Amino acid sequence: MTPLIELTGITKTLTGQERDRTILDGVDLTLHAGESVAVLGRSGSGKSTLLSLIGLFDRADGGRYLLGDKDITRLPERRAAALRSAEFGFVFQRFFLLKHLTAVQNVSMALVNGQGWLPRRKRRARAMAALDQLGIADLAKHKPPRLSGGEQQRVAIARALVREPRILLADEPTGALDTDTGNLVVDALRATTDRGCGLILVTHDRDHAARMSRVLHLADGVLSAPAVVA
Amino acid sequence: MTRLSGGLRSSLIIGGQGIRSRKLRTFLSMLSLFLGVLAVVTVQAGSVIAQRALLSDIELTTGKDGTLQVYLPTAPESGSIAMDTVRGRPDAVALTSTQAIIGEPGVRPVNEGGGPIEDGSGAYSTGLSRYCDASGVCRTVEEDQDAAQLPQGNAIELNLQGLSGDLRQFRPFRQQSGEWLDFGSAPSLSPRIVLNTKAAEAFRQVQVPAEMRVNGALANPTPRIVGVVEDGGYQPTAYVRTDELLNWMPVGAIADPNFGGVQLMMSPAASDLEQILRSRLDAAGANMDELTIQPIDSRERMAGQLSLMRWIFLGMAALVLLIGVAGILNVGLATVGERIEEFALRRAVGTPRLLLAAIVLAETLLTGLLTALLAIGAGIVGLKGASWLLAGEEPFLADVQFPWQAGVAGVIAGLAAGVLGGLIPAVRAARIPIATVMRA
Numbered sequence: 280m281t282p283l284i285e286l287t288g289i290t291k292t293l294t295g296q297e298r299d300r301t302i303l304d305g306v307d308l309t310l311h312a313g314e315s316v317a318v319l320g321r322s323g324s325g326k327s328t329l330l331s332l333i334g335l336f337d338r339a340d341g342g343r344y345l346l347g348d349k350d351i352t353r354l355p356e357r358r359a360a361a362l363r364s365a366e367f368g369f370v371f372q373r374f375f376l377l378k379h380l381t382a383v384q385n386v387s388m389a390l391v392n393g394q395g396w397l398p399r400r401k402r403r404a405r406a407m408a409a410l411d412q413l414g415i416a417d418l419a420k421h422k423p424p425r426l427s428g429g430e431q432q433r434v435a436i437a438r439a440l441v442r443e444p445r446i447l448l449a450d451e452p453t454g455a456l457d458t459d460t461g462n463l464v465v466d467a468l469r470a471t472t473d474r475g476c477g478l479i480l481v482t483h484d485r486d487h488a489a490r491m492s493r494v495l496h497l498a499d500g501v502l503s504a505p506a507v508v509a
Numbered sequence: 510m511t512r513l514s515g516g517l518r519s520s521l522i523i524g525g526q527g528i529r530s531r532k533l534r535t536f537l538s539m540l541s542l543f544l545g546v547l548a549v550v551t552v553q554a555g556s557v558i559a560q561r562a563l564l565s566d567i568e569l570t571t572g573k574d575g576t577l578q579v580y581l582p583t584a585p586e587s588g589s590i591a592m593d594t595v596r597g598r599p600d601a602v603a604l605t606s607t608q609a610i611i612g613e614p615g616v617r618p619v620n621e622g623g624g625p626i627e628d629g630s631g632a633y634s635t636g637l638s639r640y641c642d643a644s645g646v647c648r649t650v651e652e653d654q655d656a657a658q659l660p661q662g663n664a665i666e667l668n669l670q671g672l673s674g675d676l677r678q679f680r681p682f683r684q685q686s687g688e689w690l691d692f693g694s695a696p697s698l699s700p701r702i703v704l705n706t707k708a709a710e711a712f713r714q715v716q717v718p719a720e721m722r723v724n725g726a727l728a729n730p731t732p733r734i735v736g737v738v739e740d741g742g743y744q745p746t747a748y749v750r751t752d753e754l755l756n757w758m759p760v761g762a763i764a765d766p767n768f769g770g771v772q773l774m775m776s777p778a779a780s781d782l783e784q785i786l787r788s789r790l791d792a793a794g795a796n797m798d799e800l801t802i803q804p805i806d807s808r809e810r811m812a813g814q815l816s817l818m819r820w821i822f823l824g825m826a827a828l829v830l831l832i833g834v835a836g837i838l839n840v841g842l843a844t845v846g847e848r849i850e851e852f853a854l855r856r857a858v859g860t861p862r863l864l865l866a867a868i869v870l871a872e873t874l875l876t877g878l879l880t881a882l883l884a885i886g887a888g889i890v891g892l893k894g895a896s897w898l899l900a901g902e903e904p905f906l907a908d909v910q911f912p913w914q915a916g917v918a919g920v921i922a923g924l925a926a927g928v929l930g931g932l933i934p935a936v937r938a939a940r941i942p943i944a945t946v947m948r949a
Contacts, residue, residue: 331944336857357861364859371947375854379530391522392855393864396515438858450947 281348282309283446283477284333289342290500291328302328304500305342310446315469315478317488320497326481327450329497333479334367334448335359364394368439368447368476370468372454374431376423376438383419386410386438409437413467429460436467446477453487465490516864523855524871527844534840538873539880541836542926546877546884548826549922554888554915556819560811561912567807568681569741572774574807576679577783579773582790582799588763588771590789592751594782595673601775601782602679605671605751605763610722611732612715616662619715623666625743626711663715667708668744669723671751679774680740685709687736690750700753701735708745709737726757777804830922833880837873837930845869845934852938853946866935873931874924881923885916 291303302325310316320326331337332344335354344352346366354362376385386406390397397405410416413433423431432452439447449468453461465480465487472478472492480491488494496503528535564574572578581587588605595601610618620626674692676682682689690703700721704712712734720729732747740746755762763771775782783802791797845852852865860868889911900907 328944331947334857336942336944336947357863360856360859360861362859363857369857369947375850375947377851377854380526388523388855389858391519392858392860393516393519394859394861396518442858 280311282311282345283314283347285309285343285345286333287343287345289329289332289339289344291325291332291337291340293328301500303332303339306497306500306502308333308495308502310477310479312445312475312477313472314493315472315480315491317491317494318479318481318497318502319483319485319488319494322483324497325500326497329502330448330450330479330481333446334369335363360392361394364392364442366445368442368444370432370436370439370447370449370452372451374423374428374435374455376431376434378423381420381422382415382426382434382437383407383410385423385434386441389438389441405441406437409441410434412440413437427460428456429463432456432460432464433467436464440471440476444476446479447471449478449480449482451482452480453482453484461487516861516867519860520864520867520871521875523868524875527848527868527872528875531844534844535872535876538837538840538876538930539883542830542833542877542880542923542930543884543887545826545830545833545926546881546919546922547887548829549823550884550888550915550919551891552819552822552826553918554892554912555822556815557912557914558906558909560815563811563815564807565681566741567811569683569739570680571807571810572679572805573681574805575777576805577773577775577777577779578803578805579775579783579786580799580801580803581771581773582795582797583770584790584793584795586793587790587795589761590793590795591771591773591786592673592763594786594789595773595775598779598782599674599678600779601674601773602676603673603751604676604772604774605754606770606772607669607671607724608666609669609724609747610664610666611712611747612664612719613662614720614729616664618664618666619661620666620711620745623668623744625707625745626665626714665708665711665715665745667704667711668746669702669721669754670746670748671754672748673751676748676774678776682738682740685737685739687734689736689738690748692750696750696752696756697733698753698756699731699733700749700757702732702747702749703736703738704734705738705740705742705746705748707742708747711745723754723757725759725762727759728757730757830926834926834930837876837926838933841869841873841931841934842937845938848938849941849946852941853943856941856943857947862939865941866939869935869938870928870931873934874927877923877925877927877930878920879923880926881919884923885919888915888919 286306286308289303289306290301292299292301306329308316318326318329328337332339335351339352342352343350346362351362377388380388383403383406386409387402390402390405407416407419410419413436415430415433415437418426418430418434423434426434447468452468453464456464461484468478468480469490478491480487482488568574581591592603595603608623612618672690675689677689685706687703690701719731721732722729738748787797787800790800855865856862892909892911896906896909
């Protein structure tokens with residue numbers, strides 16, 4: 280079966296004032312539909328950089344990136360934006376909710392991105408469905424300052440899911456949450472794989488990582504051999 | 510099409526959200542821009558209104574743009590030929606000009622020479638009245654012993670313009686009271702005259718229009734004042750039908766130097782008339798080099814008078830507008846700085862760079878447009894107020910309408926300010942790197 284994504288020999292070097300620093304040095308990674316992968320590593324090991332490359336926020340210096348069977352290693356920004364909209368959902372450590380919008384508006388904002396057009400009513404219906412999926416439909420009219428950290432992160436996950444992406448990228452989504460709330464958020468993320476979504480979770484938390492299908496270690500720019508987690 | 514529509518709608522929706530969420534900042538942007546747009550609207554409105562007023566005045570005194578003015582050769586028959594050629598033609602009018610004294614018989618006019626008479630300040634004598642006999646010899650009152658012995662009394666000297674047809678098609682006089690000359694009726698032995706406002710003012714003080722003394726006339730008829738018009742002139746003038754005037758003149762009076770010659774005004778479309786006139790004058794042996802036909806260039810004259818002033822004021826308005834643009838730019842840059850995360854997030858969810866720039870531009874354009882509408886509204890209200898307050902002192906302000914050109918200029922200024930003020934913030938917003946921001 281063709282994997283959702285396939286990275287081969289990905290390299291990334293950051294240009295510094297004194298010397299260049301290699302962040303990723305020949306990373307190989309595959310992700311299949313319904314699979315969840317945790318990426319562990321120390322701070323500064325390049326986990327977020329890897330996620331940026333996968334999510335098309337940034338471009339690799341070398342290697343090959345296949346999305347399905349399409350080579351998207353060198354992609355113009357306009358097409359990258361279209362793919363981000365169509366294929367990816369993102370969850371960040373900081374929730375990045377817009378304070379002046381309600382929860383449902385924060386979710387539906389992902390549908391107003393110039394990639395096609397949905398009428399307001401349909402946008403709202405889809406946003407409500409996404410909130411409902413995460414069990415927070417009753418918070419739809421609340422603005423972020425009135426929501427707890429866990430609720431805000433679930434709104435952020437709903438925003439990531441509202442376009443029904445095939446790949447969900449989560450960058451330390453539980454970093455700002457307590458253990459119980461973090462577990463709830465991981466539950467919500469894990470549930471997306473049941474619907475065929477591929478999940479890559481960057482985390483420091485080994486317990487959360489252990490709940491993924493696979494755990495990878497990133498150290499010195501190299502992603503360690505996959506280890507099957509029970 | 511759907512893509513464009515989606516992008517456009519998205520930018521307008523998000524731009525509108527941005528404005529609503531930052532009302533105070535939007536208000537501050539609008540405040541600085543408001544004065545600039547209002548300045549542009551005011552200058553444009555003032556310019557259009559001044560143009561209309563000036564053009565209207567020039568048309569009153571000189572004639573409508575494009576009207577042909579014909580100066581005839583000095584040959585004695587020229588006047589008669591011209592009068593005969595234009596008779597019955599609706600597209601041309603022959604004018605004769607002479608001096609006349611209207612008022613108490615046997616007295617000298619209070620304004621010898623036909624100078625203006627101001628309310629309550631007496632008469633201005635522009636010179637001594639000149640009298641010419643049938644042989645063409647002219648002399649002043651002082652030189653004329655009989656005339657010099659007359660006492661000064663209730664009489665007004667004015668310029669008497671004889672008209673072969675309705676002159677208002679070329680010089681749109683404003684009727685002040687009564688009626689205009691009726692050229693369709695049979696000529697009357699009591700010449701009907703229409704006064705200009707200066708003559709009317711004079712007769713308000715000297716209320717004895719008993720007889721009309723015209724140089725070279727066989728007798729002094731009693732005129733009938735039928736109306737008053739504003740003709741833009743500064744000297745007392747009366748308009749009379751030429752045929753009613755000639756009833757009292759000797760045969761061949763047209764050639765009399767007292768008549769001051771004949772002048773024609775004709776429509777630019779009357780080319781056949783020009784040909785006929787040329788042929789007849791040529792056949793009569795007139796010196797054709799002396800025949801001059803000049804189009805009236807009212808608009809050019811007006812443009813020349815207004816253009817410099819207009820450019821100076823527009824320059825000042827542009828400067829004020831520039832300050833408004835700087836205000837939008839300042840607020841726009843600060844806002845983009847504050848919204849880095851929002852823009853990075855929007856890029857992360859698939860919003861293209863171009864659309865991000867469009868979102869910022871949509872906000873500044875909406876702000877500019879809203880400001881322009883407010884400034885135009887203020888301009889309309891201001892003009893109504895000025896019209897209401899000052900119409901008595903400045904007649905051109907009465908019933909003045911807000912010129913649409915000023916509205917268009919205001920909208921253009923508002924949109925241009927929106928683009929200029931939003932361009933740099935838009936470029937900055939589009940260049941925000943997602944990875945750096947989301948990782949921070």
